[in-house]
Amino acid sequence: MNLVLSIAILLASYWQQCLPALQSDSALQRDMFIYKSKILIVYDRLLAECPEVVEVHPFERRDVDDYTLTHHEVQLAQYQTLVGKLIECRKNKIRVTTEPAPRRVECEMATNLTEAWRRDTNGSDIRPGGPHSNPWGYACDLHVDLQWFRFTGAAGNRMLDTCPALKSCGGIDGYWTDEPMPRKAGVLETVWVYGSHGDGDCKNHKEVLEVIRCSWRTDYDFVYRFSPSNANYNITPSGNPSESCPDVFCGML
Known part of the structure; x- marks a missing residue:
């Protein structure tokens, strides 16, 4: 009986130690899925509005120079890069349409x-x-x-x-x-x-x-x-x- 109790205590202790890591991994997976969806949305808008600035598929790493980054960090950097390109493209279009004709x-x-x-x-x-x-x-x-x-x-x-x-x-x-x-x-x-x-x-x-x-x-x-x-x-x-x-x-x- 003492042996069973000892095993149960060990398992409970192990679960308490692993649970935060599992929860953290689940949150990371959720964040990665969210950013992947965001990247696709921004990429599609960029492709529709400014195809001339779209160079690579959104999930290629050529837009991110630091290869020490984790996959999640790469996605975050790619999302920020695409958003920046979309904002700059829209600013350029506004400048063109609001400039008076000669x-x-x-x-x-x-x-x-x-x-x-x-x-x-x-x-x-x-x-x-x-x-x-x-x-x-x-x-x-x-x-x-x-x-x-x-x-x-x-x-x-x-x-x-x-x-x-x-x-x-x-x-x-x-x-x-x-x-x-x-x-x-x-x-x-x-x-x-x-x-x-x-x-x-x-x-x-x-x-x-x-x-x-x-x-x-x-x-x-x-x-x-x-x-x-x-x-x-x-x-x-x-x-x-x-x-x-x-x-x-x-x-x-």
Whole structure:
């Protein structure tokens, strides 16, 4: 009986000594499994977002120079390396997407249209006169001196997007457009621009308008250029008033 009791005591003592080691080994195995899962998750994100920086399989040791490390320490080092690469890759992408596009020369050379009468859409029959007006005093924007232009100040901040009444905007036929404007800065796009002729159809007469978004500093940083599809369209010479030019560009806020 004493022998059985002695063996039991010895086994209990041995178990008490081994239990911490077994528990520690179990925790290590659990941590290794967790880090292996984390490494795979980060590796997959890195492969999807930045394949150019992925050089080896995530469980190869080439990213870890110290070969005295345990397998668990290697996994921890690999996880930290992959996370660092993913963070740096995302920072680089943010820098690329937030850097402004080079400002185009058209944006620098554009004429500012600032006249308040360009925002009259009610057919007020305003006749502002000026060097490019026709014999009746209506403004004319279809002349060679006006190439790229923008709306600013009292004229508004963009081209009118609803059909004006006849004899609005300081002219007879006011040009307007409800076409979608460019979303990418620095890229030239073409849209339709419409003349509000007195035939009751706001879109019966349309021409080509070139548009560039100059930046995202404001929602409406656009410049425009009238580019008629008909090569024979009458663009009046510089400073030469023409009875055939009742056309103006309307602005809005």
